[in-house]
Amino acid sequence: MSTLTISGDLAGALPVDRSTQNAPSGDCTSNPPAQAVKETMMEKSATPSAVESGTPLAEHLNALGRLVMPPVLGLLLLIGIWYVATLSGGAIPGPVKVWDAASVLFADPFYNNGPNDLGIGWNVLASLERVGIGFGLAALVGIPLGFMLGRFTFLANMINPIISLLRPVSPLAWLPIGLLVFQKADPAATWTIFICSIWPMIMNTAQGVQRVPQDYLNVARVLDLSEWKVVTKILFPAVLPYMLTGIRLSIGTAWLVIVAAEMLTGGVGIGFWVWDEWNNLKVEHIIIAIFIIGIVGLLLEQALILLAKKLTKESS
Amino acid sequence: MEKFVQIEKVGQTFETKKGKFVALRDIDLTLRQGEFVALIGHSGCGKSTLLNLIAGLTTPTTGVLLCDGREIAGPGPERAVVFQNHSLLPWLTCFENVYLAVERVFGQKEGKAKLKERTAAAISLVGLDHASSKYPHEISGGMKQRVGIARALSMEPKVLLMDEPFGALDALTRAKLQDELMKICEKTQATVVMVTHDVDEAVLLSDRIVMMTNGPAATIGEILEVNLPRPRARLELAHDAAYIDCRAAVLKFLYEKQAHVEKIAA
Numbered sequence: 001m002s003t004l005t006i007s008g009d010l011a012g013a014l015p016v017d018r019s020t021q022n023a024p025s026g027d028c029t030s031n032p033p034a035q036a037v038k039e040t041m042m043e044k045s046a047t048p049s050a051v052e053s054g055t056p057l058a059e060h061l062n063a064l065g066r067l068v069m070p071p072v073l074g075l076l077l078l079i080g081i082w083y084v085a086t087l088s089g090g091a092i093p094g095p096v097k098v099w100d101a102a103s104v105l106f107a108d109p110f111y112n113n114g115p116n117d118l119g120i121g122w123n124v125l126a127s128l129e130r131v132g133i134g135f136g137l138a139a140l141v142g143i144p145l146g147f148m149l150g151r152f153t154f155l156a157n158m159i160n161p162i163i164s165l166l167r168p169v170s171p172l173a174w175l176p177i178g179l180l181v182f183q184k185a186d187p188a189a190t191w192t193i194f195i196c197s198i199w200p201m202i203m204n205t206a207q208g209v210q211r212v213p214q215d216y217l218n219v220a221r222v223l224d225l226s227e228w229k230v231v232t233k234i235l236f237p238a239v240l241p242y243m244l245t246g247i248r249l250s251i252g253t254a255w256l257v258i259v260a261a262e263m264l265t266g267g268v269g270i271g272f273w274v275w276d277e278w279n280n281l282k283v284e285h286i287i288i289a290i291f292i293i294g295i296v297g298l299l300l301e302q303a304l305i306l307l308a309k310k311l312t313k314e315s316s
Numbered sequence: 317m318e319k320f321v322q323i324e325k326v327g328q329t330f331e332t333k334k335g336k337f338v339a340l341r342d343i344d345l346t347l348r349q350g351e352f353v354a355l356i357g358h359s360g361c362g363k364s365t366l367l368n369l370i371a372g373l374t375t376p377t378t379g380v381l382l383c384d385g386r387e388i389a390g391p392g393p394e395r396a397v398v399f400q401n402h403s404l405l406p407w408l409t410c411f412e413n414v415y416l417a418v419e420r421v422f423g424q425k426e427g428k429a430k431l432k433e434r435t436a437a438a439i440s441l442v443g444l445d446h447a448s449s450k451y452p453h454e455i456s457g458g459m460k461q462r463v464g465i466a467r468a469l470s471m472e473p474k475v476l477l478m479d480e481p482f483g484a485l486d487a488l489t490r491a492k493l494q495d496e497l498m499k500i501c502e503k504t505q506a507t508v509v510m511v512t513h514d515v516d517e518a519v520l521l522s523d524r525i526v527m528m529t530n531g532p533a534a535t536i537g538e539i540l541e542v543n544l545p546r547p548r549a550r551l552e553l554a555h556d557a558a559y560i561d562c563r564a565a566v567l568k569f570l571y572e573k574q575a576h577v578e579k580i581a582a
Contacts, residue, residue, distance in 0.1 A: 216403065221373060221390075222397045224390075
């Protein structure tokens with residue numbers, strides 16, 4: 001019985017609702033003109049946008065110009081100052097002289113006249129190889145260690161003071177230890193890279209693990225996931241952005257340090273090349289080396305930023 | 317099953333810097349299979365604490381909890397949880413989020429094709445087939461919560477635990493999801509415990525409403541049987557005398573008998 005009365009009530013209520021809804025729009029005569037005004041306004045605003053969208057190429061070029069112009073101007077300014085400063089002569093060669101030397105140098109970057117006279121390309125590759133190996137080893141040790149420090153507080157309390165003690169030490173101070181242990185210059189330089197890259201990786205990874213949101217860990221607990229699944233499906237993706245930051249910081253430092261380390265150890269490499277050219281008093285080559293070091297460092301950094309963007313885009 | 321989930325003399329005490337804090341005391345509650353129970357009370361009354369105890373995320377200080385005759389010793393997939401903030405993993409698609417749960421529960425017995433089928437069925441149940449390959453940040457809050465529900469249901473849990481699942485949603489989306497949840501419960505005959513602040517939600521969805529007294533040392537104040545026939549329709553209920561009575565009873569409990577929190581605060 002009660003349901004019947006309810007449906008009766010509803011049937012009665014609904015038409016009343018409708019009539020009240022209809023009433024204002026029927027009474028209000030100002031409504032249609034207002035709508036018409038709106039429409040014409042929309043049309044007006046639509047026409048210019050149609051014109052603009054008709055020339056998308058110009059728009060794009062404009063945007064590109066705004067993006068590219070300032071850095072290009074800055075670079076021109078730098079070269080201009082350099083040119084003016086070296087006009088009156090002196091020890092430092094001007095841009096034109098450096099450009100001429102560079103075009104000779106880059107005409108054949110991969111020549112090989114024995115171990116003491118290699119092309120600039122070989123030197124850069126040798127440095128990159130050292131950085132790659134030292135950095136790779138540091139990642140292999142540092143990232144798992146960072147995971148463990150983040151997961152186990154006891155271990156973190158044990159290791160953190162040691163890290164705090166060693167981290168501020170210049171990596172070059174470790175070079176003699178490397179020379180002593182490995183008895184060779186090459187692994188000693190790699191060792192220096194290892195030492196300087198490992199700290200940011202440990203610390204950032206550990207921090208990432210500690211900051212995994214409790215929600216995700218609760219999901220893992222409720223689903224009762226295996227430790228392997230927890231690591232691969234939850235911890236690793238959650239920590240990835242932190243890890244990449246650590247890697248980026250590391251590679252920046254590694255590239256800084258390798259030049260200095262190679263100056264001390266000799267052999268093949270961009271750092272050694274700088275020192276060699278200094279001994280030969282080819283200052284224009286030193287300036288070229290500075291540009292090369294800068295550009296390679298920039299590329300490494302940009303590559304990692306790109307990688308980080310790609311990976312975190314997938315993960316967030 | 318008359319006594320599907322049993323909560324016997326359960327108390328929960330937390331150690332804090334200021335000493336012991338008694339969150340819950342003397343909780344006795346039995347859930348029947350297929351029953352929908354809402355936990356309602358003012359904030360800080362330990363509703364979520366009780367839900368976490370059933371989930372096994374925390375262990376009680378005193379008393380014992382049983383599910384299907386076994387003691388609840390820790391979290392497990394037979395007691396699925398829908399979290400308030402959906403808690404989807406952002407690096408997995410909706411499908412993969414659900415698949416993670418399906419794989420955990422059925423992965424040892426069934427092949428990949430069957431697992432995928434189950435996942436797709438769960439997503440279909442909440443009406444999200446079209447968003448299956450999207451990432452959580454690409455869909456709306458209501459859709460995320462639906463994926464959370466699909467994930468929980470896909471495990472075919474004995475009990476579905478929901479911690480204010482619709483609390484963060486706007487009123488229209490909430491109503492829509494409540495209707496969907498009712499349909500799903502009817503289809504799956506799920507046993508559900510839902511924590512809520514919302515009186516209308518509690519009356520609309522529940523078979524019983526467990527009203528909790530104010531904390532600290534909160535306990536069950538009253539239990540209200542909601543004897544409304546199913547399926548329930550939101551619009552018709554608005555004028556139903558029984559519905560209005562239930563609603564009034566809950567409101568009376570919350571704002572008359574347990575109103576002292578506000579008085580102290582004021």
